[in-house]
Amino acid sequence: MPLLTIGINHNTASVELREKVAFSPDKMSDALQQLNSMSEVKGSVILSTCNRTELYIDASSTNNIVDWLIDFHQVNGDDLKPSLYYYSDEEAIQHLMRVSCGLDSLVLGEPQILGQVKQAYANAKEYGAVKGNLDKLFQKAFSVAKRVRTETDIGGNAVSVAYAACTLAKHIFESLERSKVLLVGAGETIELVAKHLADTGCHQMTVANRTRERAAGLAAQFDGQVISLSEIPQTLVETDIVISSTASPLPIIGKGMVESALKIRRHKPILFIDIAVPRDIESEVSELSDAYLYTVDDLQSIIDQNIEQRRTEAIQAEKIIAVESKEFKNWLRSRKAVESIRDYRRASDCARRELLAKSLQTLSMGGDPEKVLLELSNKLTNKLIHLPTKALQEAAEQGALDDLAVIRKSLGLEDL
Structure with a gap:
């Protein structure tokens, strides 16, 4: 089928x-x-x-x-x-x-x-x-x-904003297991970010949101902490990575706030990834020597490059599939041959056993062994060649030369 x-x-x-x-x-x-x-x-x-x-x-x-x-x-x-x-x-x-x-x-x-x-x-x-x-x-x-x-x-390669943000953080910090991450917002994008971070081994996440209840629901999924937006300045001091995505019309994190946190951190760098539109983090933050700010535009550039790279890789993947699918199709065809061989062997063996039983019965009744064997060989030969002979005749009569050639080849006969 x-x-x-x-x-x-x-x-x-x-x-x-x-x-x-x-x-x-x-x-x-x-x-x-x-x-x-x-x-x-x-x-x-x-x-x-x-x-x-x-x-x-x-x-x-x-x-x-x-x-x-x-x-x-x-x-x-x-x-x-x-x-x-x-x-x-x-x-x-x-x-x-x-x-x-x-x-x-x-x-x-x-x-x-x-x-x-x-x-x-x-x-x-x-x-x-x-x-x-x-x-x-x-x-x-x-x-x-x-x-x-x-x-x-x-x-x-990362092809979603959330995944791109996490991939960027992982590339910069190599391992996120010891990194402390502050997530600003608790919407769908930040939830995806949190899931990707958890998959990379990050387990020190803090969620800051205007509504604590919403933040608590997200933080609970990853054993994270919850703070209010007003607590961000103090939390920045202990934070290595900030990823923000809110619907705020105005920036939540300003240059002065970051500058103060960096001084207390003795200029230990902080990575800021702002995937909000409008922006959550003032663009002037990028002017600070120990603050590294990436916006959604930066991530989109990464995503576009990665999509193009995936398309290139897809060409190779399609070649692999073309080869593998042909191989599987050939296997299916071989299965049909196996079934045909099995059916042919079964029919031949059935004819052999039927004629052998009659010969043994004749021998048990005192028949001449030489005559019995001769009759057995003749009848078995006629039985086995009957259908191939009929197929050869029909192919010849109908002018089906290709069929005739296939049948001759299957019988071990030379080409006409």
């Missing part, structure tokens, strides 16, 4: 439509059970994220599957069908590999998708929905993703 992919993603559908066909975790079991109960489906994996919903299927047809998808989510087919894409065989193989490597993601090369693909596979495996060629395909996709991450730098 062919390998098929049906899906929608951020390139083909709006957020509203993607939300309608997303599979929530509590519905995944029912979805896999229903999908695999179809007669044409041999196995399936459902990948559902905020940016895509995809069905990877070992099936003979997609017609009933699309109808099932529409019915399961109770969506309008006229709205959904134009946004769906379909891949089969080698295209389906390449697509899964590209998805797993982050080449089909909204953010090129993002690493989270591989974990989501692995989770989708684990879910399908748990419900007994993935096996055979589909199982082998996912195992191959995981190994290809590992190879791409090892042999290219597709995911090694």
